[in-house]
Amino acid sequence: xxxxxxxxxxxxxxxxxxxxxxxxxxxxxxxxxxxxxxxxxxxxxxxxxxxxxxxxxxxxxxxxxxxxxxxxxxxxxxxxxxxxxxxxxxxxxxxxxxxxxxxxxxxxxxxxxxxxxxxxxxxxxxxxxxxxxxxxxxxxxxxxxxxxxxxxxxxxxxxxxxxxxxxxxxxxxxxxxxxxxxxxxxxxxxxxxxxxxxxxxxxxxxxxxxxxxxxxxxxxxxxxxxxxxxxxxxxxxxxxxxxxxxxxxxxxxxxxxxxxxxxxxxxxxxxxxxxxxxxxxxxxxxxxxxxxxxxxxxxxxxxxxxxxxx
DNA sequence: TCCCAGGTCCTAC
DNA sequence: GTAGGACCTGGG
Numbered sequence: 001x002x003x004x005x006x007x008x009x010x011x012x013x014x015x016x017x018x019x020x021x022x023x024x025x026x027x028x029x030x031x032x033x034x035x036x037x038x039x040x041x042x043x044x045x046x047x048x049x050x051x052x053x054x055x056x057x058x059x060x061x062x063x064x065x066x067x068x069x070x071x072x073x074x075x076x077x078x079x080x081x082x083x084x085x086x087x088x089x090x091x092x093x094x095x096x097x098x099x100x101x102x103x104x105x106x107x108x109x110x111x112x113x114x115x116x117x118x119x120x121x122x123x124x125x126x127x128x129x130x131x132x133x134x135x136x137x138x139x140x141x142x143x144x145x146x147x148x149x150x151x152x153x154x155x156x157x158x159x160x161x162x163x164x165x166x167x168x169x170x171x172x173x174x175x176x177x178x179x180x181x182x183x184x185x186x187x188x189x190x191x192x193x194x195x196x197x198x199x200x201x202x203x204x205x206x207x208x209x210x211x212x213x214x215x216x217x218x219x220x221x222x223x224x225x226x227x228x229x230x231x232x233x234x235x236x237x238x239x240x241x242x243x244x245x246x247x248x249x250x251x252x253x254x255x256x257x258x259x260x261x262x263x264x265x266x267x268x269x270x271x272x273x274x275x276x277x278x279x280x281x282x283x284x285x286x287x288x289x290x291x292x293x294x295x296x297x298x299x300x301x302x303x304x305x306x307x308x309x310x
Numbered sequence: 311t312c313c314c315a316g317g318t319c320c321t322a323c
Numbered sequence: 324g325t326a327g328g329a330c331c332t333g334g335g
Contacts (some may be wrong), residue, residue, distance in 0.1 A: 020316060117316080124315040127333065173331025178318085212320090220318050243315040267317085271327060296316075313335090318327085 010080045012102025013047045019297055021230045022106055023116055023129045024136070028121060030147055037145075040073045041109070042152045044143050076304055080272040083235075083287045093284075093291060096298035103297070105289060106230060110193040111186060112153040113231035114208075118178045118222045127171070133161075134170035144157050159183035159257045178218025178244060185216060197232040205237075219272045238277045240268070244292060247299040249274060 013036050017025040025038040025047075034049040055074070084097055099189040119131045131152075137156030139162060159167075160183040167176035185191040196207045199241055208224040210216045219227075225239035240248075245268060251260045261272060268276070284291040 118318095122315060122330075123317095123332085124334085125315045127315070131334090138328080167332085171332070174318095174329090207317090218318065222317060226316075239316075243316065267327095271324080300316090315333095318330090322326090323324105323326085 009074075009076060010102050011074065011104055012100075013049060015100050015297075016106065017047075019100075019293060020125055021226075021293065023125070023132045024109060024153070026148060027046045028148055037148055037150065039143065039150055039152055041067075041069050042141075042143075043069060043070065044145055045241060050067055065169060073107055075104055078104065080104070083290050086285055086287055087291050090100055090255065092298070096294040100294055100297050100303075101102070103290075103293060105233065105235065105293060107233045108231040109153070110197055110227060110231040111156060113183060114186075114193070114219070114223075114227045115153075115159070115179055115224040117230075118182065118218045119172065119175055119179075120258075121175060121218065121224075122221070131171050131175075133154075135172075138166065154183060155187040156183045160187040166223060175218065181217045182219070190202065199229060201234040201236050204232060204234065221270055221277075229292070230290040235287045236281060238280045238284070238288045238292045240273055240276055241296075242267075243296055243299050243303075245276075247295050250282075252283070 013025075015034055016022075017038075022038075027049075028035055028037050030037075030048075030102060033051070036047040036049065038045050038047070042161070045055070062125075080102070087093060087097065115135070116132055117126065119135075120128045123239060131298060132290050136148075136151040136153055138261045139158045140151035142152045143152060162180065162183075164176055164180075167179060172179060182191070186193060191207075196204045199207065205224050205228060207218060208219050208227060209221060210219055220242055222239055225237045228234040229237040229239060238244075245262065245265070245266070248256065248258060249262050249265075252260055256276075256277055258276060262268070265272075
């Protein structure tokens with residue numbers, strides 16, 4: 001069977017696919033075994049939830065070997081032992097790290113990732129999944145499968161041509177303008193994501209953010225950092241959303257010398273965002289993107305737990 | 311009914 | 324340059 005031996009490849013699909021970095025993996029049952037099904041580089045991919053060997057490409061309902069491209073998606077070059085070892089030893093992060101062992105930062109398609117995080121603006125995760133699912137079923141291509149109806153993510157040219165009504169039907173709300181604008185920029189080549197992905201972090205970041213390049217609408221610091229981390233694998237990226245802000249306020253304000261800057265703030269300016277991410281990068285190191293993702297998982301989990309108690 | 315959601319844009323100081 | 328509001332819309 002052409003699968004990957006996971007003994008050298010620490011990876012927990014349940015944690016990774018539910019970590020808010022990707023929105024299109026689905027839990028299902030295949031041959032009476034629990035599995036995840038997703039689309040990577042337009043291929044249908046199955047990941048068994050319990051077996052040791054569990055990554056497989058599926059074509060014509062047959063399990064096949066998967067290419068290096070598919071392996072790249074799972075960032076198999078990342079040595080989690082080394083990465084975790086490089087992170088600071090403070091108690092809170094270490095707890096998160098133990099709790100979410102096997103969390104991997106994926107290397108998703110930049111285009112899909114960009115649209116996904118533009119859709120994430122001011123929405124919760126179930127709603128984001130809904131939007132992406134609707135975009136895919138309405139504008140993607142169906143992949144033959146006997147398990148689930150699965151679609152590729154729509155191409156830039158397709159979304160560039162989509163009407164306002166069609167996009168609103170995908171529940172995009174005011175985001176429809178952003179999606180259409182960005183689709184046009186990518187389709188026309190004004191925004192070349194492959195080129196951007198090869199740039200160093202800071203340069204790539206400024207290319208993505210609207211003010212400087214003028215190339216994008218709906219891409220601020222947070223969305224840009226998510227794209228840089230979850231698709232271009234810039235692990236020095238540190239996306240700051242409301243959860244991470246709360247986490248910094250409650251657990252890291254002293255450590256990062258940010259007391260006066262983040263105190264009592266419900267939202268932050270672009271300048272404050274920059275200050276925080278730079279301090280975070282100094283403290284957490286070159287893999288601060290991993291730290292961010294561990295912390296994101298933990299602060300949300302803890303919040304849910306507190307709600308249940310209250 | 312009101313509030314919030316992995317923010318960004320726009321406007322008034 | 325910075326604070327505050329508007330923004331679509333579904334679910335608690």
